[in-house]
Amino acid sequence: MYRTDDILHTVRMLQQENLDLRTVTMGINLLDCAGRDMAAVAKDVRAKIARKAGNLVRICDQLTTKYGLPIINKRIAVSPASQLLEGHAPEAALDLAHALDQAAAEVGVDLIGGFTALVHKGMTPGERLLIESLPQVLSRTRRLCASVNIGTTKAGMNVDAVLLVSETLLKIAEATKKAHGFGCAKLVVFANAAEDNPFMAGAFLGHGEPECVINVGVSGPGVVKRAIERLVEQDPRCTLDEIAEEIKHTAFRVTRTGELIGREVAEKLGVQFGVLDLSLAPTPRVGDSVGEIYQAMGVKVIGAPGTTAAVALLNDAVKKGGAFASSSVGGLSGAFIPVMEDHVLAKAVADGTLTLERLEAMTAVCSVGLDMILVPGDISSVTLSGIIMDEAAIGIYNQKTTAVRLIPAPGKKVGEKIDFGGLFGSGTVMPVNSSSGSADFVRHGGHIPAPIQSLRN
Amino acid sequence: MDHRYVLSVLIADRIGILSAITAGVTDLGANIEGISQTVVQGYFTVIMTVALPRAVGEDDIRHAILSRFCGDEAAVLVRPYIPRARRPVEGDRYILTMSGKDQPGILKTLTGYLTEKKINVEDLFFRIVGEQVTHIGEVTVPVRLDLKQVQDELRAVMAAFALVISLQHENLFRATNEVDSIRRLLKT
Numbered sequence: 001m002y003r004t005d006d007i008l009h010t011v012r013m014l015q016q017e018n019l020d021l022r023t024v025t026m027g028i029n030l031l032d033c034a035g036r037d038m039a040a041v042a043k044d045v046r047a048k049i050a051r052k053a054g055n056l057v058r059i060c061d062q063l064t065t066k067y068g069l070p071i072i073n074k075r076i077a078v079s080p081a082s083q084l085l086e087g088h089a090p091e092a093a094l095d096l097a098h099a100l101d102q103a104a105a106e107v108g109v110d111l112i113g114g115f116t117a118l119v120h121k122g123m124t125p126g127e128r129l130l131i132e133s134l135p136q137v138l139s140r141t142r143r144l145c146a147s148v149n150i151g152t153t154k155a156g157m158n159v160d161a162v163l164l165v166s167e168t169l170l171k172i173a174e175a176t177k178k179a180h181g182f183g184c185a186k187l188v189v190f191a192n193a194a195e196d197n198p199f200m201a202g203a204f205l206g207h208g209e210p211e212c213v214i215n216v217g218v219s220g221p222g223v224v225k226r227a228i229e230r231l232v233e234q235d236p237r238c239t240l241d242e243i244a245e246e247i248k249h250t251a252f253r254v255t256r257t258g259e260l261i262g263r264e265v266a267e268k269l270g271v272q273f274g275v276l277d278l279s280l281a282p283t284p285r286v287g288d289s290v291g292e293i294y295q296a297m298g299v300k301v302i303g304a305p306g307t308t309a310a311v312a313l314l315n316d317a318v319k320k321g322g323a324f325a326s327s328s329v330g331g332l333s334g335a336f337i338p339v340m341e342d343h344v345l346a347k348a349v350a351d352g353t354l355t356l357e358r359l360e361a362m363t364a365v366c367s368v369g370l371d372m373i374l375v376p377g378d379i380s381s382v383t384l385s386g387i388i389m390d391e392a393a394i395g396i397y398n399q400k401t402t403a404v405r406l407i408p409a410p411g412k413k414v415g416e417k418i419d420f421g422g423l424f425g426s427g428t429v430m431p432v433n434s435s436s437g438s439a440d441f442v443r444h445g446g447h448i449p450a451p452i453q454s455l456r457n
Numbered sequence: 458m459d460h461r462y463v464l465s466v467l468i469a470d471r472i473g474i475l476s477a478i479t480a481g482v483t484d485l486g487a488n489i490e491g492i493s494q495t496v497v498q499g500y501f502t503v504i505m506t507v508a509l510p511r512a513v514g515e516d517d518i519r520h521a522i523l524s525r526f527c528g529d530e531a532a533v534l535v536r537p538y539i540p541r542a543r544r545p546v547e548g549d550r551y552i553l554t555m556s557g558k559d560q561p562g563i564l565k566t567l568t569g570y571l572t573e574k575k576i577n578v579e580d581l582f583f584r585i586v587g588e589q590v591t592h593i594g595e596v597t598v599p600v601r602l603d604l605k606q607v608q609d610e611l612r613a614v615m616a617a618f619a620l621v622i623s624l625q626h627e628n629l630f631r632a633t634n635e636v637d638s639i640r641r642l643l644k645t
Contacts, residue, residue: 002552002595002627002630002634003634004582004584004591004593006630006633006634007552007554007593007630008554008591008593009633009634010629010630010633010634011554011623011625013633014623015621015623065604065605065608066604066625066626067625067626067628067629068623068624068625068629069625069629253633253634256632256633256639257629257632257633259632259639260628260629260632260639260642260643263639263640263643264643267643326638326639327638
């Protein structure tokens, strides 16, 4: 026997508030496909992905019918592809990228992540090869996503890697010039990358992960927004701790739907269930925005003083609700602020109220980082490096994941608009203040030592 | 050996009805084994199963209850209890919700379709606010049925009423409203 209000509450989350399962991501370890002959490696990669993920989409569709809960994306995250490139010639990277891209198409997933290099303490030849191949790879594949981890709290920051990645970013932008540098939207530069993150473009299967695993990403910014709106409508004088409590309760419900589906997908596919990542991930749709949550909390102008505190409150309450709902919470879990993918954040940038500096402050307390940000096409690689280093420092010194997804838009200047369409959204090119003022610092290169927080043993 | 009966009572709602009924059967020596009670638009109804240590006539049980009420205030039905060997339908439990403008024929059309498909209704109620009605049902869908087909047919059959309809596995509602672990929930 269920309470009427409980049933209607759940139905309302689905029918009116855009609750969905943002992604079911299958992690697949490809290390056993390694070899000297890239043609054979590519063949093995495609066969293994087909074997493991062949039924992923069908099972997800079955469960969407059973529960009436949309599973928006079915995706694959493989172990870092750089491991398969060790000892290979440069052209092997594109062959491997094509194999991954084709494998994703064959099993019907929209994105495949894991064209990844973990270079936070140093770089192997295979990892360098992977990074240098990105302009070609990201301009010639459709579904493949890449990531590079350039720092950790334990290892510090590999500034030489940051410099290489920044130069590469400009080349990717140039290689995808006709699409306004869209290739850069498929590359995430991490500090403290999560090994079990199911969200793209930064998903990959880390070293400590199982052979094959199902990780699930739940979203639902619309549900949280409506919960806060209802609370404020009922009691306009409600306090911030009451708002935090409401977010926590809502996060609990949302998290539970994700674990329910994730465990059932894993069981039906006969693979291990990994983690549930409750991240409020917006889409460009109205009613599916993280910015709208801040507005519901009372931050009417995003970027105004108080915005960072609002992000902190939201991020923390989401984590607490999720942690109570499930002991399998992992990944990034919190609030994303991908500027182009959120219509409220995108408008705040266009209006000039949300600046790069304010975004950087917000990333110190949100679950990820500077995400989907358009910068002028004539930006220098050292300026890009400076932005990446600032963001990585926030992650490394605060023992959290930070990520950077910057898009230098070729030929575009501050204030110009670009539309990538679909989930990637649209946005305005942002100014970067005093862009060359730290060039000498950045050019020193080398390694920023691990912070004192790393010495914990 | 116990003698079991199933009985139901219908009466305009007021304070003390359940007390009167339970006193009537308990004084006969009965142990109440199952009970479900509700009130619909001011009318109280209860169904219960009772076990007696000795054989008692159905009329005797009926009179024991009626004696607690005035005149023809209550309607009482008593039948011997026949244990069911199995549930009417083997399948999974789903929650059916339909909301929209209230109009005649909704339940007739719905239950006609469910009967045709041998979908068992285990609980059904609705709530009306103004002209809007929300129906909520707990139904068991036989495992042999294609769920997607049932959902599509249901929407087609009910299309004339312009309702928003959903048919979702009960575990979704358990997951969002209970605190037990999902792993345990999936096992029960």
